[in-house]
Amino acid sequence: MTADPHPWSKELGTLYDHAWHRLIRGVHDRRAPARHPTLATVSSQGLPQARTVVLRRADRASGRLEIHTNLFSAKVAELKATPVAALHVWDSGSRLQIRVQADVVIAHGDDVAETWSRVPEGSRSAYSRSSVPGSLIPEALAYESTPDAAAFAVVHLHIRLMDLLHLGSQHRRAQFVREGGWVGNWVAP
């Protein structure tokens, strides 16, 4: 009999610990699964939208995550109208699905000047006003990408609920919600 590779999946406390460990790893390790979560939002027409984002910060104490985006992107327009998001990670090494539901606050301009100052030069071209993401262009490369601090936005995700699903020899699933501290319950997978 081989040892259980994922003993942390057995208890609510260690499962929750492990999920935060993997989220924080995503911020610091470009190759970690949580580096590139999928962010889902709702469009002004009520349609679900999903795209890859880069996880920039994960703070367990406050239950907050952070991503960066172009202030003129569709996702910001959607989040201004409907300030809730879902964030999804499938961590294949841990056989763990992390699903987050969060309230969203968008910051830009002077409020994010310090964060902007820490964005590497080579990454700044994603934040441009000259070509709005998703706008029609006549040729594939007929767009500009002049860095512009005024196009830089920070999306703060205030976690409301975390749903963790571990796929082992027997599946385990739990949900954690804020009630003063974080309270977890097992649910059917």
Place this chain on the structure above:
Amino acid sequence: MTADPHPWSKELGTLYDHAWHRLIRGVHDRRAPARHPTLATVSSQGLPQARTVVLRRADRASGRLEIHTNLFSAKVAELKATPVAALHVWDSGSRLQIRVQADVVIAHGDDVAETWSRVPEGSRSAYSRSSVPGSLIPEALAYESTPDAAAFAVVHLHIRLMDLLHLGSQHRRAQFVREGGWVGNWVAP
């Protein structure tokens, strides 16, 4: 100078071809990135929801995709109320993000009897009525998973729009919509 590893990304037609090639690969290859897309829906409270699914069919001629799920899962309830979904794949080998927007039709019961007959015995425990996915349970393993054909549902995704983003030395992004045939346009990344 090295050869471009992704020459298909340069033209609308070859980009579209490649995306379908990768989706179809997901159906047939357990290790392909498109095997496990993220499906986003909208809950009855208007919240976005996202989870991993298994891609079961991809038909380019009709522009349709198919996944299987538990008829009593939250995603089916959500899709009955709001029959639209987004499907997301990040294909790291191709450096390609595939985003699909689709209208959804759910089939179950007699309409899916033949599909059910082809579900392997070992996979049937996911389709159970005895423990509704997401319902509170007192212990991690206090759930049943007795296979039940009546809990098996097929989710048909009728693609409305496909948004393809290739991250190369220069990024390229295009959107394809149904207008009789499929019509593509370049958009700013």
